[in-house]
Amino acid sequence: MNHALTSAAISIAALNKWYGNFQVLKDINLVVAPGERIVICGPSGSGKSTLIRCVNRIEEHQAGSISVNGIELDESLRNLDAIRREVGMVFQHFNLFPHLTVKENCALPQILSRGKRRKEAEEFAMHFLSKVRIPEQAEKYPGQLSGGQQQRVAIARALCMSPRIMLFDEPTSALDPEMVKEVLDTMIALAEDGMTMIVVTHEMGFARKVADRVVFMEGGEIVEINEPNRFFDDPKQPRTRHFLSSIMH
């Protein structure tokens, strides 16, 4: 295995995926360096969510290879488990566990998948809830919180597992406009701490400010990858230009 691949945080090579006969991912190649922040954008149905969901096998791919911090995502359950330890994920619809309090949401996964003691898990939970600035909501249930607060809990829950890479699947798309900022601020703080991040989002302001590289996808393929200033000011591909003109108003 060559050195560049093993030192990469995530390396995706010749990735293909089909739903039935419909090809959702076509020959995707992407290498993410440790500490790098990648923003993936593109029209809906372009395969961007599917791509990051393949990284921790929430979705299965049919051809190509994915490795995370040198661990190959193959049929071995041990590798899958190891990769899921490295990777945290934040979903569009939060996916908090509604029957558990905020604190339990953060503590229980640590107990169940890492075998931590309850006391330690709860301390960890409170630490990260403070970090996303909602420790006072710890005893409430997710349904009692606003969307922005729920998404911050979801981020805290993922951070409790001490991931080295975070995947964000349209984290602000289900939020009311006035709540987008609090979630983006949390993500910016995370980026400043040096977390490796892949963010699927339509928040172009965030992309410009935080991303090291922006990936544009359409029709299941990567159309263009560039650093943000060049991507927004001087896109190379006509499809990118067309997409940008349709979302910038």
Add this chain to the structure above:
Amino acid sequence: MTITDTTPILGRPALATPPRRSRKPVVHVFFGDLAATSLTVATGFLLLSMIPAINWAVFDANWTTGDPATCREGGACWAFIAAKFRFIIFGVYPPDQQWRPLVVMGLIITMVLASLSPRLWGRKLAYGWVAAIAAMLTLMWGGVLGMALVPTSSWGGLPVTLLLALLSLGLGFPFAVFLALGRRSKLPVPRLLSILTIELVRGLPLVGLLFVASILLPLLLPAGWTIDKLGRTLAALTVFAAAYLAEVIRGGLQGLPPGQVEAAKALGIPGWKTVWHIVLPQALQKVIPPLTNTAIVMVKNTSLVLIVGVFDMLSASRVAATDPLWPAPYVESYVFVAAIYFVICFGISNYARWLESRVQARTYR
């Protein structure tokens, strides 16, 4: 208009409290329109037609009597219930040993009360139940600790009804969870086995299942093997309960958004722990009303065991009414037994409503 004027633009002061709804006059409520009038009249007739029944049951009834033969003249013979109370409740259980089923019922009530609050649900309570059930069966059976042995053929009445209902639901529930999970499994063998079991049992009437268990099963077993008749009946009820509960639980599993399992996967929670801690609690909460329904139906289904000769409360009341000393007071017997069933089922139903309101109080989405 001065500057201090705070009148809103529409010209009326803003209301600090919601406006009070004006009450309708009583006459209007009962005779307001055609629908209300016809309902009032119909209800009136229904109430009038019930007067003879009420007279029979209350005003003309005999509550005590010195002579059983004349007890039924005029009204209901409740004196019969007083005289046969012990028999209906305990059946043919040896009278000098009837403190044992009494203690069993006390245990059942204590354990049920102790299990009401979900806050106490946990491993300790589960062990408590196992110990309590073992104690109940020991008490009923006897043969140890100086208690005389009472074979299951002599058990009877309310304890049998309660034990059958409790054990068939309690033993059926874990099976039901496995059947429901199996039916949704991607693996073909568990899925087909689950579907086969559920559909087979649901396709048979409970009476048929009870006959199979009580008559066919002993014939099929190798010579010398016997399983107690009450045990066989319980097995049939358990299988029946499991099939119905499984379909209810499956409904809850299907209502669970896929994001829940995805989140658990992303957090690296192992599969069976996800099922136990994330999937099942939510799925079961969603199906409290139909679970209650099945529980109530199963309590009443236990009365069907009388056709295979198990002496439950309904059987006991029928036998009590055949006593030639009394003027065949079947109606009184049945009304009394119905009242006991009603109290149990109404209790279950109210408890379930309370559980639901507790769930809603957390504003689940």
